[in-house]
Amino acid sequence: MNGRLTRRDLLKRGAAGGALLSVPGLFGASDALAAALGTAGGQTLTISNWPYYIDVNEKTKKRPSIEQFQKKMGIKVKYIEDINDNATFFGKIQGALSRGQSTGRDIIVMTDNSPYPALLVQKGWLEKLDKSVLPNIKNLQNNQRHPSWDPNREYSLPWQSGMTGIGYNAKLTKPVTTMHQLLTDKKLHGKVTLLNDAEDTLGLIMLENGDDPNKVTDASFNRALKMVQTAVKSGQVRQFTGNDYGPLLAKGDIIAATAWSGDIVQLQPDNKSLRWQLPKAGGIVWTDNMLIPKRGNAHLASIFMNFVYDPKIAAEIELGISYVCPVKGADKVLLKSNPEIAKNPLIFPSAVTLARLHQNDPKALFNVDYKTKWQKLLGA
Secondary structure, X not given: XXXXXXXXXXXXXXXXXXXXXXXXXXXXXXHHHHHHHXXXXXXXXXXXXXXXXXXXXXXXXXXHHHHHHHHHHOOEEEEEEXXXXXXXXXXXXXXXXXXXXXXXXXXXXEEOOOOHHHHHHHHOOEOOOOHHHOHHHHHEOHHHOOOOOOOOOXXXXXXXXXXXXXXXXXXXXXXXXOHHXXXXXXXXXXXXXXXXXXXXXXXXXXXXXXXXXXXXXXXHHHHXXXXXHHHHHHOOEEEEEOOOHHHHHHHOOOOEEEEXXXXXXXXXXXXXXXXXXXXXXXXXXXXXXXXXXXXXXXHXXXXXXXXXXXXXXXXXXXXXXXXXXXXXXHHHHHHHHOHHHHOOOOXXXXXXXXXXXXXXXXXHHHOHHHHHHHHHHHOO
8 A cells, every 4th residue: 555655764774784594505495496497598677666664685685585596596687676566566567468468577576455466356467376396384373374355365475464463661660551542541642653554444443343354345434434433533643643653652742553563573672662552452464465467388387386484594694674474483493593583582583473464355455345445434
């Protein structure tokens, strides 16, 4: 979504600060896979991703995981950082897809709490994964296996995920553990911001109300919207933001906010008082997904997906970006080289935390009435 445009900038700090893994001799299984593939060598794989969303060696400016993939598989990679928000990027590729033409890309990365991954599936504008060369799909985290818009992961694999919950400055308040507290506690009056993405903010409130954000009804939407309207009218909410709440929270201009976990991870080195809280009622999980646009090379794309789903490669990538890793076993690799990252619950959430995370209803993202009501509130 557009509100997540600037969060990518925060990843740059993580890429600069993370040490790179040295992983010689880890490709035994991939050797056998590469030998079986045979014809893949010498071809070119084109990937479109968001800026600062992969491991980077700050001295050479190269991407170690990409370099290793090219060397091991003999497949050239054209890696393009040209996705700044989902809507604009979809507009860039929509014309070609609608005409049955190639987009010039084999993998694109789009967010599932925007309508576009679901829309691409519905339109038939994606190639299916080639699971014959994707044995590492077994390493996908259990809670990510069956999203409602792609229930059998035929068309997608997660790149990274993030959690939406509550961020607060522990120097200025006691823990903020519920959306009700965020929206009504007088000690927070005028010092609260909410994310301008309806699916994030209203999803958290739906959970607070005992409703399911993955199955939105008119009644549950209106209940959540009314709570926000009341908080705005009372002056409890200072403003709606993208992730520009981060500097406000760090400086103490605001006390608490609906917040993305990765933002808080990136801000904490400079402000130890910042906290991210999974609300008692649960949180929202969003995922940036690898997708293969129609006429993309599904075989090459799936070989790459298999490569990055090796826990050792996933661990290396994680050091550069610090969002929620979708690959089982990456944390165990990092325990040896970077235990601080491996033990960070915002990067590797516990099974208990993962069980309390909920996905948004993709159908609600297409509802014109909901969009109109939310935009009216944002403009109030």
